[in-house]
Amino acid sequence: LNILRESRKPDNAWFFEDTDPRTQDEIMRFIAERPLGLEGAGLRIVHACWDADSIAAARGSDLGLMDLFHEAEAAVSEALHAEGLTEAAAQEKSRVTVTNDKERPAMQHALGKSEVRKQMGNPVKVLTSGIERVADEPFWANGKWRFTQRVPWWDDYDDEGMVIVGHYWRSRHPDHSFVDEPGLFGDAGPTDPVGPAQRVMCIDYSIGRRSLERTEVGTSGPFQSALAALRLRDGEPGEIMFSPV
Numbered sequence: 001l002n003i004l005r006e007s008r009k010p011d012n013a014w015f016f017e018d019t020d021p022r023t024q025d026e027i028m029r030f031i032a033e034r035p036l037g038l039e040g041a042g043l044r045i046v047h048a049c050w051d052a053d054s055i056a057a058a059r060g061s062d063l064g065l066m067d068l069f070h071e072a073e074a075a076v077s078e079a080l081h082a083e084g085l086t087e088a089a090a091q092e093k094s095r096v097t098v099t100n101d102k103e104r105p106a107m108q109h110a111l112g113k114s115e116v117r118k119q120m121g122n123p124v125k126v127l128t129s130g131i132e133r134v135a136d137e138p139f140w141a142n143g144k145w146r147f148t149q150r151v152p153w154w155d156d157y158d159d160e161g162m163v164i165v166g167h168y169w170r171s172r173h174p175d176h177s178f179v180d181e182p183g184l185f186g187d188a189g190p191t192d193p194v195g196p197a198q199r200v201m202c203i204d205y206s207i208g209r210r211s212l213e214r215t216e217v218g219t220s221g222p223f224q225s226a227l228a229a230l231r232l233r234d235g236e237p238g239e240i241m242f243s244p245v
Contacts (some may be wrong), residue, residue, distance in 0.1 A: 001128050004031055004066055011208060032065055036127045042160065043232070048130040048167040049153050050200075054123035069124040076121035080114055089114035098145040105138055105145055112147035119148070130167065141180040152184045154200035162193075162238075164230060166204035172242065176224050178206040191240045201238060203228045221245065 002009050008016050015024065036058050037046040044050050061068050080086045088110035096105045112134035119125050119132045131151040138145045150168075157163065169178040172190045177183065185202075188194050193201040206225040213223050227243035 001069075001124070004028060005069075034065075036065065036124065039161070042162060044161045044163045046163065046165055047128045048165055049126055050157065050159075050163045050165075051123075051126050051131065051153065054126040057123040058127065065124065069122065072122040072124065073118070076118050079121075080117060085110060085114050085117070096145075099143065101140050101145075104140075107135075107138055108147050109134070115148045128167075139181060146181065149181055150184060152186070152194070154195035157195045157200055158197060159199070161199070162232075163200045165200065165202050168202050168204055169206045169209070170202050170204055171224060172205050172226055172228075173224055178209055178224070193238070201230060203230045203240065205242070207243075 003012055003015055015027065019027070037044065037050070037055060039045075057072075058068065061071075063071060077086070080089075089108075092108040092111045096108055096111075097103070098105065116132050116134055119129070131153045132148045133151050135147055135149040138147055139149065140146070154163070168184060170185065170190070171178055174190055185194060193199065205228040207227045209225045210223065213221070213225055217223070223245065229241050231239045231241060
C-alpha cells in the first residue's frame with residue numbers, strides 16, 4: 001500500500017532507490033491488481049484484519065484499490081475539518097515534539113482521535129493495517145511517540161471461518177519481540193492461533209527484519225526472524241512450517 005501511495009519508508013527503499021522505472025511500473029501494476037482479501041469455504045485470508053464493515057465496503061464498491069482508498073480518505077478529511085478536529089490536531093502537533101525519546105509528551109487527545117478516525121474511516125487501511133484506538137498514554141515505537149495503538153481485533157472475532165493474517169511482526173520465541181508497542185498476543189504461545197475460538201492465525205514471523213538481523217548478528221545468524229507458512233488439511237489442525245534458516 002505504501003508503494004502504491006508512493007510513500008517512502010525504510011522497508012521499501014529497495015523499490016524507490018534500487019529498482020529501475022520499468023520494473024517499478026510492473027510491480028505497481030501487479031500489486032494494484034491483488035485482492036484485499038480472499039474467502040473460501042471456512043477460510044479467510046487478509047493482510048491485517050477481517051473487519052465485517054470494511055469487507056462490506058470493499059465488496060460494495062466498484063472502485064479500484066487506490067480509488068477506494070482516496071475516496072475514503074477524502075470523506076474522512078472533510079468530516080474532520082467540519083468538526084474542527086483537523087485544526088485541534090494541528091495545534092497539538094505544533095506544540096509537541098514526538099521524536100525525543102528522552103521526554104515523554106503529554107497525551108495529545110485531538111491528535112489521537114484524528115489519527116484513529118483516519119484509520120477506521122478507511123476500509124483499505126483497516127484491512128491492510130488493522131483496527132486502532134486512542135492509546136491510554138503515549139508510548140515510544142519506531143522512532144517516535146505514538147498516541148494511537150493497534151487493537152487485538154481477534155479477541156472479538158467469533159465467526160465460523162478461520163482467518164489467516166500477516167502484518168503483526170510476530171516472534172517465534174516467547175521471550176523476544178520485534179515491536180516496541182504494547183503486545184497484542186497476550187499469553188498465546190508463539191505458534192498458537194488467537195481469539196476466543198482460536199480461529200485467527202498470524203503467520204508473520206518478521207522475515208522483513210532479516211536484513212537488520214544480518215547487520216546485528218552476521219550473515220550466519222542465529223536469527224529470530226523466520227519465513228513461515230501455514231499448512232491446512234481437512235479435519236486436521238493447522239501446521240506452522242518455518243524456513244530452515
